[in-house]
Each structure stands twice: as C-alpha cells, then as structure tokens.
Amino acid sequence: MAANPYFPLTQGKSDVYFDGSETVTVNVTSETKLIEGVTCVTVNDLVTEDGTPL
Numbered sequence: 834m835a836a837n838p839y840f841p842l843t844q845g846k847s848d849v850y851f852d853g854s855e856t857v858t859v860n861v862t863s864e865t866k867l868i869e870g871v872t873c874v875t876v877n878d879l880v881t882e883d884g885t886p887l
Contacts, residue, residue: 842874854883 842861850857857880864875880887 842876844874855887856881 844861844863846861848859850859857878859876859878862875862877865872866875867873
C-alpha cells in the first residue's frame with residue numbers, strides 16, 4: 834500500500850486532538866476494506882465532550 838506523506842495512516846497509530854471540552858481520538862486499525870477495487874485502511878474515531886461520547 835502506498836504511503837501518503839501528508840496524512841500517514843500507519844497501522845497501530847493513535848492520535849488525540851483537543852478543542853475546548855471536545856476530544857477526538859483517532860485509531861488506525863490493522864484492518865483493510867476493498868472499496869471499488871481500492872484497498873483502504875480502516876480508521877476508528879471517537880469524539881467525546883466532557884468525557885461523554887457523542
């Protein structure tokens with residue numbers, strides 16, 4: 834799979850973004866999906882506000 838130098842989605846990578854009371858956690862999984870002939874990496878994200886999932 835070709836790497837994107839501007840938005841690397843390395844398997845196992847986890848990033849957390851904060852904005853006031855909102856937190857976004859992004860996890861790159863080891864799973865892939867075939868969409869229209871293109872192999873895509875599966876990414877899970879969780880958005881919380883004051884600790885409560887949205």
